Amino acid sequence: MKQATDFIVCEAVDYGRAALLRLRSQDPLPVIKPGQFANVRVDGSPSTYLRRPISIHEVDYASNDITLLVQKVGEGTKRLAGMKCGEKVNLVFPLGTGFTMPSEGERVLLVGGGIGIAPLYYLAIHMNVEGLKPTLLLGGKTKDDLLRLEDYQKLGDVLVTTEDGSLGEKGFVTAHSVWNHREFDKIYVCGPKPMMKAVARLADEKEVWCEVSLENLMACGLGACLCCVEDTVDGHVCVCKEGPVFNIRRLKW
Amino acid sequence: MTIDLGRGLVLRNPVMTASGTFGYGEEYTDFVDLSELGGIIVKGTTLNPREGNPYPRMAETPSGMLNCVGLQNKGVRYFIDTIYPRIKNFDTNVLLNLSGSTLEDYVRGAEMIDTLDKIPAIELNVSCPNVKQGGxxxxxxxxxxxxxxxxxxxxxxxxxxxxxxxxxxxxxxIALAAEAAGADSVSLINTLMGMAIDAEHRKPKLSVITGGLSGACVKPVALRMVWQVAKAVKIPVVGLGGISNAIDAVEFMLAGASAIEIGTANFIDPAISVKVAEGMKEYCERHGFQRVSELTGILDA
Structure with missing residues:
Protein backbone atom coordinates (compact mmCIF):
# COMPACT_ATOMS: atom_id res chain seq x y z
CA MET A 1 0.00 0.00 0.00
CA LYS A 2 1.25 3.46 -0.91
CA GLN A 3 1.64 6.02 1.83
CA ALA A 4 2.70 9.63 2.47
CA THR A 5 5.03 9.62 5.45
CA ASP A 6 7.31 12.04 7.24
CA PHE A 7 10.89 10.87 7.70
CA ILE A 8 13.76 12.37 9.66
CA VAL A 9 17.20 12.58 8.08
CA CYS A 10 19.46 10.42 10.28
CA GLU A 11 22.56 10.32 8.07
CA ALA A 12 23.72 12.70 5.35
CA VAL A 13 26.87 12.16 3.31
CA ASP A 14 27.87 14.79 0.76
CA TYR A 15 29.71 13.44 -2.27
CA GLY A 16 30.00 16.77 -4.07
CA ARG A 17 27.71 16.28 -7.08
CA ALA A 18 25.38 14.01 -5.09
CA ALA A 19 24.50 13.13 -1.54
CA LEU A 20 23.40 10.07 0.40
CA LEU A 21 20.44 10.56 2.72
CA ARG A 22 19.41 7.97 5.25
CA LEU A 23 15.82 8.70 6.27
CA ARG A 24 14.07 7.22 9.28
CA SER A 25 10.35 6.72 9.79
CA GLN A 26 8.66 6.26 13.14
CA ASP A 27 6.48 3.54 11.68
CA PRO A 28 7.27 0.18 10.10
CA LEU A 29 7.91 0.36 6.36
CA PRO A 30 5.75 -1.38 3.77
CA VAL A 31 7.42 -3.89 1.47
CA ILE A 32 9.54 -2.00 -1.05
CA LYS A 33 10.70 -3.74 -4.22
CA PRO A 34 13.95 -2.98 -6.04
CA GLY A 35 13.30 -0.43 -8.79
CA GLN A 36 10.46 1.29 -6.95
CA PHE A 37 10.80 4.96 -6.09
CA ALA A 38 9.65 7.66 -3.71
CA ASN A 39 8.16 11.04 -4.69
CA VAL A 40 9.90 13.40 -2.31
CA ARG A 41 8.48 16.75 -1.20
CA VAL A 42 10.98 19.59 -1.29
CA ASP A 43 10.44 22.08 1.53
CA GLY A 44 12.44 25.25 1.82
CA SER A 45 13.13 25.75 -1.88
CA PRO A 46 10.90 28.59 -3.13
CA SER A 47 11.47 27.76 -6.80
CA THR A 48 10.47 24.11 -6.35
CA TYR A 49 6.75 23.34 -6.54
CA LEU A 50 6.46 19.64 -7.33
CA ARG A 51 7.88 16.59 -5.62
CA ARG A 52 11.03 14.95 -6.95
CA PRO A 53 10.97 11.25 -7.88
CA ILE A 54 14.02 9.50 -6.39
CA SER A 55 14.81 5.79 -6.65
CA ILE A 56 15.17 3.67 -3.53
CA HIS A 57 18.86 2.99 -2.89
CA GLU A 58 18.64 0.86 0.23
CA VAL A 59 16.04 -0.21 2.80
CA ASP A 60 16.57 -1.21 6.41
CA TYR A 61 13.31 -2.64 7.75
CA ALA A 62 14.78 -3.15 11.23
CA SER A 63 15.25 0.58 11.81
CA ASN A 64 12.54 1.82 9.35
CA ASP A 65 15.19 3.48 7.19
CA ILE A 66 15.13 4.31 3.50
CA THR A 67 18.34 5.49 1.88
CA LEU A 68 18.34 7.73 -1.19
CA LEU A 69 21.19 8.84 -3.43
CA VAL A 70 20.29 12.31 -4.67
CA GLN A 71 22.11 13.91 -7.58
CA LYS A 72 22.22 17.71 -7.51
CA VAL A 73 20.53 18.55 -10.82
CA GLY A 74 18.46 21.68 -10.17
CA GLU A 75 17.32 23.78 -7.23
CA GLY A 76 15.00 21.09 -5.85
CA THR A 77 17.50 18.25 -5.79
CA LYS A 78 20.21 20.62 -4.51
CA ARG A 79 17.98 21.47 -1.57
CA LEU A 80 17.25 17.79 -0.92
CA ALA A 81 20.90 16.79 -1.21
CA GLY A 82 21.79 19.58 1.22
CA MET A 83 19.49 18.35 3.98
CA LYS A 84 21.03 17.95 7.41
CA CYS A 85 20.52 15.32 10.10
CA GLY A 86 17.33 16.00 12.06
CA GLU A 87 15.47 17.68 9.17
CA LYS A 88 12.03 16.38 8.21
CA VAL A 89 11.13 15.19 4.71
CA ASN A 90 7.88 13.76 3.35
CA LEU A 91 7.91 10.77 1.01
CA VAL A 92 5.07 9.32 -1.05
CA PHE A 93 6.11 5.71 -1.60
CA PRO A 94 6.57 2.95 -2.66
CA LEU A 95 5.72 3.91 -6.25
CA GLY A 96 5.99 2.07 -9.55
CA THR A 97 6.40 -1.59 -10.32
CA GLY A 98 10.11 -2.37 -9.90
CA PHE A 99 12.46 -4.85 -11.54
CA THR A 100 11.57 -8.45 -12.42
CA MET A 101 13.74 -10.69 -10.28
CA PRO A 102 15.91 -13.25 -12.13
CA SER A 103 15.49 -17.00 -11.76
CA GLU A 104 17.87 -19.24 -9.88
CA GLY A 105 21.20 -19.78 -11.59
CA GLU A 106 20.79 -17.04 -14.17
CA ARG A 107 23.80 -14.94 -15.15
CA VAL A 108 22.89 -11.36 -14.40
CA LEU A 109 24.43 -8.07 -15.48
CA LEU A 110 23.47 -4.75 -13.88
CA VAL A 111 24.51 -1.69 -15.88
CA GLY A 112 24.45 1.71 -14.17
CA GLY A 113 25.43 5.12 -15.43
CA GLY A 114 26.01 8.12 -13.15
CA ILE A 115 23.33 8.41 -10.47
CA GLY A 116 21.55 5.53 -12.24
CA ILE A 117 23.69 3.20 -10.16
CA ALA A 118 21.45 4.05 -7.15
CA PRO A 119 18.56 1.55 -7.59
CA LEU A 120 20.96 -1.19 -8.73
CA TYR A 121 22.44 -1.33 -5.24
CA TYR A 122 19.10 -2.33 -3.73
CA LEU A 123 18.51 -4.72 -6.64
CA ALA A 124 21.91 -6.38 -6.08
CA ILE A 125 21.14 -6.80 -2.37
CA HIS A 126 17.93 -8.64 -3.26
CA MET A 127 19.81 -10.82 -5.74
CA ASN A 128 22.35 -11.73 -3.04
CA VAL A 129 19.49 -12.76 -0.77
CA GLU A 130 18.26 -15.04 -3.56
CA GLY A 131 21.75 -16.57 -3.82
CA LEU A 132 22.69 -14.71 -7.02
CA LYS A 133 25.94 -12.82 -7.43
CA PRO A 134 25.45 -10.25 -10.19
CA THR A 135 28.05 -8.60 -12.35
CA LEU A 136 27.81 -4.82 -11.98
CA LEU A 137 29.06 -2.63 -14.82
CA LEU A 138 29.15 0.94 -13.52
CA GLY A 139 30.02 3.96 -15.64
CA GLY A 140 30.71 7.59 -14.85
CA LYS A 141 32.24 10.66 -16.42
CA THR A 142 35.04 10.46 -13.86
CA LYS A 143 35.81 8.21 -10.89
CA ASP A 144 34.09 10.75 -8.61
CA ASP A 145 30.72 9.78 -10.12
CA LEU A 146 31.09 6.20 -8.87
CA LEU A 147 29.74 6.47 -5.36
CA ARG A 148 30.10 3.73 -2.73
CA LEU A 149 32.17 1.57 -5.06
CA GLU A 150 33.59 -0.50 -2.19
CA ASP A 151 30.03 -1.27 -1.02
CA TYR A 152 28.97 -2.36 -4.50
CA GLN A 153 32.02 -4.65 -4.60
CA LYS A 154 30.62 -6.56 -1.64
CA LEU A 155 27.49 -7.43 -3.67
CA GLY A 156 29.02 -8.72 -6.88
CA ASP A 157 31.73 -8.55 -9.48
CA VAL A 158 32.17 -4.82 -10.19
CA LEU A 159 33.47 -3.55 -13.54
CA VAL A 160 34.03 0.15 -14.16
CA THR A 161 34.23 2.54 -17.07
CA THR A 162 34.95 6.27 -16.92
CA GLU A 163 34.82 8.69 -19.82
CA ASP A 164 38.11 10.30 -18.76
CA GLY A 165 39.81 7.03 -17.92
CA SER A 166 40.32 8.01 -14.30
CA LEU A 167 39.13 4.56 -13.19
CA GLY A 168 38.54 1.25 -14.95
CA GLU A 169 38.30 1.07 -18.71
CA LYS A 170 38.13 4.37 -20.58
CA GLY A 171 34.89 5.11 -22.48
CA PHE A 172 31.17 4.35 -22.20
CA VAL A 173 29.74 1.25 -20.53
CA THR A 174 28.85 -0.15 -23.95
CA ALA A 175 32.55 -0.18 -24.90
CA HIS A 176 33.62 -2.31 -21.93
CA SER A 177 35.49 -5.50 -22.83
CA VAL A 178 33.07 -7.61 -20.78
CA TRP A 179 30.60 -7.52 -23.68
CA ASN A 180 33.12 -9.47 -25.83
CA HIS A 181 33.94 -12.33 -23.49
CA ARG A 182 31.01 -12.87 -21.14
CA GLU A 183 27.41 -13.87 -21.72
CA PHE A 184 24.41 -13.01 -19.60
CA ASP A 185 20.82 -14.20 -19.28
CA LYS A 186 19.38 -10.96 -17.94
CA ILE A 187 20.51 -7.34 -18.14
CA TYR A 188 19.17 -4.54 -15.91
CA VAL A 189 19.95 -0.94 -16.80
CA CYS A 190 19.55 2.46 -15.16
CA GLY A 191 21.22 5.67 -16.26
CA PRO A 192 20.93 8.54 -18.74
CA LYS A 193 18.53 7.79 -21.61
CA PRO A 194 21.18 7.75 -24.38
CA MET A 195 23.22 5.25 -22.35
CA MET A 196 20.17 3.06 -21.69
CA LYS A 197 19.25 3.13 -25.38
CA ALA A 198 22.79 2.08 -26.31
CA VAL A 199 22.74 -0.82 -23.83
CA ALA A 200 19.25 -1.78 -24.99
CA ARG A 201 20.54 -1.95 -28.58
CA LEU A 202 23.41 -4.19 -27.49
CA ALA A 203 21.05 -6.45 -25.55
CA ASP A 204 18.71 -6.57 -28.51
CA GLU A 205 21.55 -7.57 -30.88
CA LYS A 206 22.61 -10.30 -28.50
CA GLU A 207 18.96 -11.28 -27.99
CA VAL A 208 19.29 -10.99 -24.22
CA TRP A 209 16.36 -10.16 -21.93
CA CYS A 210 16.75 -6.57 -20.74
CA GLU A 211 14.93 -4.18 -18.40
CA VAL A 212 15.58 -0.45 -18.18
CA SER A 213 14.48 2.05 -15.51
CA LEU A 214 13.22 5.35 -16.94
CA GLU A 215 13.08 8.72 -15.24
CA ASN A 216 10.66 10.81 -17.28
CA LEU A 217 9.55 14.14 -15.81
CA MET A 218 6.71 13.49 -13.39
CA ALA A 219 4.08 15.39 -11.45
CA CYS A 220 1.74 13.13 -9.44
CA GLY A 221 3.78 9.89 -9.33
CA LEU A 222 0.51 7.95 -9.03
CA GLY A 223 -0.68 7.51 -12.61
CA ALA A 224 -3.25 10.29 -12.38
CA CYS A 225 -1.88 13.24 -14.35
CA LEU A 226 -0.50 11.36 -17.37
CA CYS A 227 2.48 13.74 -17.69
CA CYS A 228 5.33 11.20 -17.55
CA VAL A 229 4.24 8.94 -20.39
CA GLU A 230 6.58 6.84 -22.51
CA ASP A 231 5.59 5.73 -25.99
CA THR A 232 5.29 1.94 -25.95
CA VAL A 233 3.85 -0.80 -28.13
CA ASP A 234 0.71 -0.37 -25.99
CA GLY A 235 0.58 3.41 -26.59
CA HIS A 236 1.40 6.12 -24.07
CA VAL A 237 1.80 4.62 -20.60
CA CYS A 238 2.69 6.26 -17.30
CA VAL A 239 6.30 5.70 -16.28
CA CYS A 240 5.35 6.38 -12.66
CA LYS A 241 2.73 3.62 -12.51
CA GLU A 242 3.46 1.02 -15.19
CA GLY A 243 7.20 1.68 -14.90
CA PRO A 244 9.64 3.07 -14.10
CA VAL A 245 11.04 -0.33 -15.13
CA PHE A 246 10.21 -1.54 -18.64
CA ASN A 247 11.30 -4.53 -20.66
CA ILE A 248 12.97 -3.09 -23.77
CA ARG A 249 10.61 -5.11 -26.00
CA ARG A 250 7.76 -2.91 -24.80
CA LEU A 251 9.51 0.34 -25.73
CA LYS A 252 9.63 1.97 -29.15
CA TRP A 253 13.37 2.62 -28.96
CA MET B 1 -21.46 20.85 5.24
CA THR B 2 -23.99 19.74 2.58
CA ILE B 3 -24.12 21.63 -0.70
CA ASP B 4 -27.04 21.35 -3.14
CA LEU B 5 -25.91 22.33 -6.64
CA GLY B 6 -29.29 21.60 -8.14
CA ARG B 7 -30.90 19.00 -10.40
CA GLY B 8 -30.03 16.16 -8.03
CA LEU B 9 -26.36 16.94 -7.45
CA VAL B 10 -25.98 17.12 -3.68
CA LEU B 11 -22.48 17.16 -2.20
CA ARG B 12 -21.60 15.94 1.29
CA ASN B 13 -19.24 18.90 1.54
CA PRO B 14 -18.01 21.56 -0.92
CA VAL B 15 -14.77 19.76 -1.86
CA MET B 16 -14.37 17.94 -5.15
CA THR B 17 -11.21 16.89 -6.98
CA ALA B 18 -10.51 18.44 -10.36
CA SER B 19 -10.49 16.47 -13.57
CA GLY B 20 -7.08 15.30 -14.73
CA THR B 21 -5.50 15.56 -11.30
CA PHE B 22 -7.14 12.62 -9.53
CA GLY B 23 -7.29 9.91 -12.19
CA TYR B 24 -10.42 7.84 -11.59
CA GLY B 25 -10.15 8.15 -7.82
CA GLU B 26 -8.58 4.69 -7.58
CA GLU B 27 -5.10 6.20 -7.72
CA TYR B 28 -5.73 8.01 -4.43
CA THR B 29 -7.62 5.50 -2.29
CA ASP B 30 -4.44 4.66 -0.33
CA PHE B 31 -4.37 8.29 0.83
CA VAL B 32 -7.97 9.49 0.91
CA ASP B 33 -11.27 8.12 2.17
CA LEU B 34 -13.39 9.14 -0.80
CA SER B 35 -16.51 9.22 1.38
CA GLU B 36 -15.06 12.32 3.01
CA LEU B 37 -15.24 14.24 -0.28
CA GLY B 38 -18.13 16.04 -1.92
CA GLY B 39 -17.22 14.44 -5.22
CA ILE B 40 -14.52 13.44 -7.64
CA ILE B 41 -14.41 14.55 -11.26
CA VAL B 42 -12.72 11.88 -13.31
CA LYS B 43 -10.26 12.33 -16.16
CA GLY B 44 -11.40 14.22 -19.25
CA THR B 45 -13.06 11.73 -21.57
CA THR B 46 -13.81 11.99 -25.27
CA LEU B 47 -16.18 9.92 -27.42
CA ASN B 48 -13.26 8.23 -29.15
CA PRO B 49 -9.91 7.17 -27.62
CA ARG B 50 -7.05 9.67 -27.74
CA GLU B 51 -3.32 9.02 -27.30
CA GLY B 52 -2.71 12.61 -26.25
CA ASN B 53 0.37 14.68 -27.05
CA PRO B 54 3.96 13.40 -27.18
CA TYR B 55 6.30 13.58 -24.20
CA PRO B 56 7.41 15.96 -22.65
CA ARG B 57 4.03 17.06 -21.37
CA MET B 58 4.96 18.87 -18.18
CA ALA B 59 7.13 21.77 -17.11
CA GLU B 60 7.47 23.07 -13.59
CA THR B 61 7.06 26.83 -13.27
CA PRO B 62 7.24 29.21 -10.29
CA SER B 63 4.53 28.00 -7.85
CA GLY B 64 2.89 25.96 -10.57
CA MET B 65 3.21 23.76 -13.59
CA LEU B 66 2.34 23.64 -17.26
CA ASN B 67 0.88 20.55 -18.87
CA CYS B 68 0.01 19.57 -22.40
CA VAL B 69 -1.31 16.05 -21.81
CA GLY B 70 -3.81 16.57 -24.61
CA LEU B 71 -6.79 14.61 -23.27
CA GLN B 72 -5.22 11.16 -23.35
CA ASN B 73 -8.08 8.77 -22.59
CA LYS B 74 -9.58 5.51 -23.80
CA GLY B 75 -12.93 6.90 -24.87
CA VAL B 76 -16.47 6.87 -23.48
CA ARG B 77 -17.18 3.24 -24.45
CA TYR B 78 -14.10 1.98 -22.58
CA PHE B 79 -15.05 4.15 -19.60
CA ILE B 80 -18.53 2.65 -19.49
CA ASP B 81 -17.43 -0.97 -19.96
CA THR B 82 -14.23 -1.08 -17.94
CA ILE B 83 -13.77 1.84 -15.57
CA TYR B 84 -17.32 2.63 -14.50
CA PRO B 85 -17.96 -0.86 -13.02
CA ARG B 86 -14.86 -0.42 -10.83
CA ILE B 87 -15.73 3.03 -9.49
CA LYS B 88 -19.53 3.22 -9.55
CA ASN B 89 -19.85 2.16 -5.92
CA PHE B 90 -17.51 4.78 -4.53
CA ASP B 91 -19.27 6.48 -1.63
CA THR B 92 -19.07 9.93 -3.21
CA ASN B 93 -20.37 11.74 -6.26
CA VAL B 94 -18.48 10.61 -9.35
CA LEU B 95 -18.71 13.23 -12.09
CA LEU B 96 -17.41 12.64 -15.58
CA ASN B 97 -15.54 15.37 -17.42
CA LEU B 98 -16.64 15.16 -21.06
CA SER B 99 -14.67 16.76 -23.86
CA GLY B 100 -14.92 16.66 -27.63
CA SER B 101 -13.84 18.20 -30.87
CA THR B 102 -17.21 18.28 -32.64
CA LEU B 103 -20.74 19.01 -31.54
CA GLU B 104 -21.75 15.46 -32.49
CA ASP B 105 -19.03 14.00 -30.23
CA TYR B 106 -20.31 15.95 -27.26
CA VAL B 107 -23.91 14.99 -27.87
CA ARG B 108 -23.19 11.30 -28.49
CA GLY B 109 -20.92 11.14 -25.42
CA ALA B 110 -23.51 12.83 -23.21
CA GLU B 111 -26.23 10.44 -24.41
CA MET B 112 -24.09 7.46 -23.46
CA ILE B 113 -23.19 8.87 -20.04
CA ASP B 114 -26.83 9.71 -19.35
CA THR B 115 -27.47 5.96 -19.11
CA LEU B 116 -25.07 5.53 -16.14
CA ASP B 117 -27.05 5.49 -12.88
CA LYS B 118 -24.14 6.36 -10.62
CA ILE B 119 -22.86 9.36 -12.54
CA PRO B 120 -25.02 12.25 -11.26
CA ALA B 121 -23.44 14.94 -13.42
CA ILE B 122 -21.27 15.79 -16.38
CA GLU B 123 -18.66 18.48 -16.21
CA LEU B 124 -18.66 19.67 -19.79
CA ASN B 125 -15.12 20.54 -20.81
CA VAL B 126 -15.29 23.30 -23.39
CA SER B 127 -11.99 24.71 -22.31
CA CYS B 128 -9.10 22.28 -22.83
CA PRO B 129 -6.27 24.39 -24.22
CA ASN B 130 -4.05 21.48 -25.21
CA VAL B 131 -5.57 19.99 -28.29
CA LYS B 132 -6.36 21.71 -31.56
CA GLN B 133 -10.05 21.01 -31.17
CA GLY B 134 -10.26 20.27 -27.47
CA GLY B 135 -13.44 22.12 -27.09
CA ILE B 174 -19.44 33.22 -21.52
CA ALA B 175 -20.91 32.10 -18.19
CA LEU B 176 -24.18 33.93 -18.92
CA ALA B 177 -24.37 32.23 -22.31
CA ALA B 178 -23.86 28.81 -20.67
CA GLU B 179 -26.57 29.61 -18.13
CA ALA B 180 -29.01 30.75 -20.81
CA ALA B 181 -28.34 27.56 -22.80
CA GLY B 182 -29.34 25.38 -19.87
CA ALA B 183 -26.25 24.78 -17.72
CA ASP B 184 -27.08 23.85 -14.12
CA SER B 185 -23.75 25.20 -12.84
CA VAL B 186 -20.43 26.48 -14.10
CA SER B 187 -16.96 25.51 -12.88
CA LEU B 188 -13.94 27.73 -13.35
CA ILE B 189 -11.16 28.10 -14.12
CA ASN B 190 -9.58 25.59 -16.45
CA THR B 191 -5.85 26.12 -17.04
CA LEU B 192 -4.41 29.35 -18.36
CA MET B 193 -2.50 29.02 -21.60
CA GLY B 194 1.20 29.43 -21.05
CA MET B 195 4.63 28.49 -22.29
CA ALA B 196 8.07 27.58 -20.96
CA ILE B 197 11.43 27.76 -22.71
CA ASP B 198 14.72 25.98 -22.09
CA ALA B 199 17.11 28.83 -22.87
CA GLU B 200 20.24 26.66 -22.71
CA HIS B 201 19.03 24.52 -25.59
CA ARG B 202 16.82 27.22 -27.16
CA LYS B 203 13.88 24.81 -27.20
CA PRO B 204 10.35 24.79 -25.81
CA LYS B 205 9.96 22.67 -22.68
CA LEU B 206 6.67 21.18 -23.89
CA SER B 207 6.28 18.94 -26.95
CA VAL B 208 3.51 21.09 -28.41
CA ILE B 209 5.14 24.35 -27.22
CA THR B 210 2.19 25.76 -25.26
CA GLY B 211 0.31 24.23 -22.35
CA GLY B 212 -2.07 24.90 -19.50
CA LEU B 213 -0.83 26.62 -16.37
CA SER B 214 -2.10 25.41 -13.00
CA GLY B 215 -1.11 25.44 -9.36
CA ALA B 216 -0.87 28.09 -6.66
CA CYS B 217 0.30 30.75 -9.13
CA VAL B 218 -3.09 30.94 -10.88
CA LYS B 219 -5.16 31.50 -7.73
CA PRO B 220 -5.49 35.31 -7.92
CA VAL B 221 -6.70 35.08 -11.53
CA ALA B 222 -9.13 32.30 -10.66
CA LEU B 223 -10.52 34.17 -7.66
CA ARG B 224 -11.09 37.27 -9.74
CA MET B 225 -12.94 35.29 -12.40
CA VAL B 226 -15.09 33.43 -9.86
CA TRP B 227 -16.00 36.81 -8.39
CA GLN B 228 -16.96 38.22 -11.78
CA VAL B 229 -18.97 35.18 -12.82
CA ALA B 230 -20.75 34.76 -9.49
CA LYS B 231 -21.97 38.34 -9.72
CA ALA B 232 -23.29 37.72 -13.24
CA VAL B 233 -25.09 34.37 -13.07
CA LYS B 234 -27.83 32.87 -10.89
CA ILE B 235 -26.72 29.23 -11.18
CA PRO B 236 -24.13 27.87 -8.72
CA VAL B 237 -20.46 28.52 -9.40
CA VAL B 238 -17.82 25.91 -8.64
CA GLY B 239 -14.45 27.54 -8.02
CA LEU B 240 -11.04 26.11 -8.77
CA GLY B 241 -7.57 27.28 -9.64
CA GLY B 242 -4.60 26.95 -7.31
CA ILE B 243 -6.48 25.96 -4.16
CA SER B 244 -3.83 24.50 -1.86
CA ASN B 245 -5.41 24.66 1.61
CA ALA B 246 -8.71 25.26 3.42
CA ILE B 247 -8.26 29.04 3.60
CA ASP B 248 -7.79 29.21 -0.17
CA ALA B 249 -11.03 27.24 -0.48
CA VAL B 250 -12.85 29.62 1.87
CA GLU B 251 -11.65 32.57 -0.23
CA PHE B 252 -13.32 31.04 -3.31
CA MET B 253 -16.54 30.57 -1.34
CA LEU B 254 -16.44 34.20 -0.20
CA ALA B 255 -15.91 35.30 -3.80
CA GLY B 256 -19.12 33.53 -4.75
CA ALA B 257 -18.39 29.83 -5.22
CA SER B 258 -20.90 27.27 -3.90
CA ALA B 259 -18.34 24.47 -4.05
CA ILE B 260 -14.69 24.10 -4.97
CA GLU B 261 -12.31 21.72 -6.73
CA ILE B 262 -8.77 20.78 -5.76
CA GLY B 263 -6.44 20.18 -8.69
CA THR B 264 -2.69 20.41 -8.86
CA ALA B 265 -2.36 20.45 -5.05
CA ASN B 266 -3.22 16.72 -5.14
CA PHE B 267 0.24 16.16 -6.64
CA ILE B 268 2.01 17.81 -3.74
CA ASP B 269 -0.07 16.27 -0.97
CA PRO B 270 -2.20 13.31 -2.10
CA ALA B 271 -4.41 13.72 1.00
CA ILE B 272 -4.94 17.49 0.60
CA SER B 273 -8.58 17.18 -0.52
CA VAL B 274 -9.81 15.70 2.77
CA LYS B 275 -7.61 18.10 4.73
CA VAL B 276 -9.30 21.01 2.94
CA ALA B 277 -12.74 19.63 3.78
CA GLU B 278 -11.79 19.32 7.45
CA GLY B 279 -10.23 22.79 7.46
CA MET B 280 -13.34 24.40 5.96
CA LYS B 281 -15.44 22.84 8.68
CA GLU B 282 -13.03 24.14 11.31
CA TYR B 283 -13.22 27.63 9.73
CA CYS B 284 -17.01 27.58 9.94
CA GLU B 285 -16.93 26.54 13.60
CA ARG B 286 -14.34 29.17 14.41
CA HIS B 287 -16.42 31.92 12.78
CA GLY B 288 -19.83 30.73 13.95
CA PHE B 289 -21.32 29.64 10.62
CA GLN B 290 -23.92 26.88 10.95
CA ARG B 291 -23.61 25.81 7.34
CA VAL B 292 -20.66 26.07 4.97
CA SER B 293 -23.08 27.28 2.28
CA GLU B 294 -23.46 30.50 4.28
CA LEU B 295 -19.97 31.47 3.09
CA THR B 296 -20.98 31.76 -0.54
CA GLY B 297 -20.60 35.30 -1.80
CA ILE B 298 -20.48 37.05 1.57
CA LEU B 299 -17.27 38.91 0.82
CA ASP B 300 -17.50 42.23 2.61
CA ALA B 301 -16.60 44.50 -0.29
Missing part, protein backbone atom coordinates in the same frame (compact mmCIF):
# COMPACT_ATOMS: atom_id res chain seq x y z
CA UNK B 136 -11.80 25.43 -26.35
CA UNK B 137 -13.09 26.61 -29.72
CA UNK B 138 -16.58 26.22 -28.21
CA UNK B 139 -15.61 27.71 -24.89
CA UNK B 140 -14.20 31.03 -26.01
CA UNK B 141 -17.23 32.52 -27.75
CA UNK B 142 -20.79 33.06 -26.54
CA UNK B 143 -22.22 31.52 -29.70
CA UNK B 144 -19.94 28.47 -29.42
CA UNK B 145 -20.87 27.81 -25.83
CA UNK B 146 -24.58 28.39 -26.42
CA UNK B 147 -24.51 25.85 -29.21
CA UNK B 148 -22.69 23.06 -27.38
CA UNK B 149 -24.52 23.52 -24.07
CA UNK B 150 -27.98 23.67 -25.62
CA UNK B 151 -27.35 20.60 -27.80
CA UNK B 152 -26.02 18.57 -24.86
CA UNK B 153 -28.87 19.83 -22.69
CA UNK B 154 -31.39 18.28 -25.10
CA UNK B 155 -30.00 14.78 -24.54
CA UNK B 156 -28.68 14.94 -20.99
CA UNK B 157 -31.21 14.87 -18.16
CA UNK B 158 -28.97 15.12 -15.11
CA UNK B 159 -26.86 17.91 -13.68
CA UNK B 160 -24.87 19.68 -16.38
CA UNK B 161 -21.85 21.61 -15.11
CA UNK B 162 -19.92 23.61 -17.69
CA UNK B 163 -16.19 24.15 -17.14
CA UNK B 164 -15.12 27.55 -18.37
CA UNK B 165 -11.88 28.66 -19.96
CA UNK B 166 -10.03 31.63 -18.50
CA UNK B 167 -8.49 32.31 -21.91
CA UNK B 168 -11.20 34.80 -22.83
CA UNK B 169 -11.65 38.56 -22.59
CA UNK B 170 -14.93 38.49 -20.68
CA UNK B 171 -15.63 35.29 -18.78
CA UNK B 172 -18.91 36.59 -17.31
CA UNK B 173 -20.41 36.82 -20.81
Missing amino acids: MAFGVTTTGISQVVSEVRKVYQKHLMVKLSPNVTNIAE
